[in-house]
Amino acid sequence: MELVEGHRPVDAAADIATWDTDPYDEAVLADPYPWWAELRARGDVVYIPRYEVLAVGRYEPTKTTFSDHETFVSSRGIGLNDFKLETPWRPPSIILEVDPPDHTKTRKVMSRVLSPKVVKGLADDFRVTAETILDRVLEQGEIDGVTDLAEAFPTTVFPRAVGMHDVHVRNLVDYGAIVFNAVGPDNALRKAAMARAPEVSAWINAACARDQLSEDGLGSLVYAAADAGEITEDEAALLVRSFLSAGVDTTVTGIGNALWCFANNPEQWEALKADPKLARPAFEEVLRYTSPVHTFARTANVDTEIAGHPVAESTKVICALGAANMDPDKWGDPDVFRINRKPAGHLAFGAGIHGCVGQNIARGELEALLTAMAERVDGIELAGDAEWRPNNAIHALDKLPLRLFAK
Template identity: 75%
Template sequence: MTLIEGHRSITPADGIPVFDVDPYDPAILRDPMEYYAELRALGPVVFIPRYSVLAVGRYEETKTVFSDHENFVSSRGVGLNDFKLEKPWRAPSIILEVDPPDHARTRKIMARALSPKVVKTMAESFRTVAEELVDRVLARGTIEAVTELAEAFPTRVFPKAVGMKDSHARHLVDYGAMVFNAVGPDNALRREAMARAGEIVPWINAACTRDRLTDDGLGALVYAAADTGEITEDEAAMLVRSFLSAGVDTTVTGIGSALWCLSQNPEAWEALKADPSLARPCFEEVLRMTSPVHTFCRTANRATEIAGYPVSEGTKVLCVLGAANFDPEKWPDPDRFDINRRPVGHLAFGVGIHGCVGQNIARGELEAILGVMAERVARIEPAGEPTWRPNNGIRALDRLPLKLIPN
């Protein structure tokens, strides 16, 4: 058996188009739209020989594969590495990288800790921090929005929500980047991110222990499940780790992308200011347009099929969520940013049993920051060229110069 990037090399079924591309090329990661369009145009499923994987980018096939947890599993890794064949770089997540029935046990605990009712109790504290940050950047006028808002807000409010007694904003952001780069190949992006693992991972693991958490945060809710015997103490620590690996970086990306979309579409900002209740549908459209997680993998756990083509056991399938969210068969005029679109069914938060468990808190954070800005900011204008930070798993801005005009 030949392995490529830690998974089984395959021979695709007759008739599957071949796409000679490197989806993890930094140039594509910075600007993936042409790649997305070509992937969809080639067919419902394509073979990418560079990594010996199948890829889906049309909406229907992507949704089907991503949500079919019986045929296409997460327990063998959501990246290129097949955990059944090679040891992962860290202990697998017991919520993201696990299948039923074990998944239901841990998912229940996380869903309880991150329920809409719990997140609602955080709204006031989210707004207080949002007001402080927005007033600060308004006083400056021209800002670098990634560091001064997109990173600053989640790294302030989320550790407090979890109940972390001590926090480190840079470690939180860099750990998220490490986790998402790890889902790709052994390229320069992954190696550069993993070079800091020796410093960051021990800090993250220590920050997840019970003694480093307050008794009134999300972490305490998770450890309460250990006290009742639903999970072990070690499992509780791993679930808190899941908060930190997925709850910061994607929200940072979402806020930065929202500010980018609104600065590029002033009419949308005017509409949001006129009707702040549009904050939620605005964020959903931002997610559809920018897909913070652009690609996750599934592994065929048995012989199955995609769109009528046979798929052998052990096949890695790239689910290109970013491409699916631009499929014109699903979204009329997909290149247009429209906060009135209400894109129900977008795949930015996944779908099925592995839909993002933290989406309630992400939406709560975005609504807080956008709500305060809509009240206090007259206009958001570009103040320079935005630059995107290539990452094997997420599409994130690296720099976003903006000029904020107060009311």
């Protein structure tokens, strides 16, 4: 049995199915769809003895568990480790890994900084940058969709939006991967992430300092909240850090996954070209179909239940968001990628009070890029085999050889 240090073993109820599996096996992470289907097939709640945790993957119990922030808390860690029993590897996120009232305070600041009005003000830069990058990659013809497009776009527009003076593309992308690998067990992926964490974290922390930011970016708006007494200076630095832990790698993943979806479903690319206004619902369908964040955990803070099954206090619950987003009981034909689906209620951005606070800016970036592509790119096709990058929480591509054809 592979327990996580600081994790309290759980007695599984007799009526909960037991599944001897490893959701963090690299083969599972590279191709999680069969595992997601099996998890749903085994019941509303499944006990995984390898880590002494419960797991949910059907849509309704997953959404219910993920949304109930009072019963299933985030403050004890969104991974397998229980912050009540051990010290986390870095200071916890003061928006993602806290509960109300602390969460309410920081969420208010971040919601204002990332409001639709603020994001609308970034739209022109998003659009111009998308067009510039597309002109470059269309000249190349054959590209790596991950590095040449999925990474290039967010690492250009997002640091500029935040107001960063110092931009290190590799550190920006890798920091998110490190943070998300850290939520898993102490496997090879987490060990590799922790080996790089000191170097990358030091750069991130320095880049988030007030004197390293412009006076007209999103970061300055966060520090203005500190000046107004809403948060402390230290809290402001942590909130700016959260931009970089959750706002770059996940968007890179979303773009790469979108390219993969369209390369494998050319008729859907034809539909988007015919109606570029479908860019927003197309991105929502990409999120549902590929679940860039595939798994987060919650901790039962009291004795409770899930779908009628008893759950003891301190139990870790793996919420397989990717499995819920592919539940046929919710979506009917989840295996079909269809950009006119309008999949309201997908869990790719989470649910409840901990729903992704940066989803407005992520949608703004993807809408700008997909709209520009629909106007400039006639066709997308695979130029080789796609390679998925196993990560304990992110479903992301490592390589995506593509051919792009200009109109």
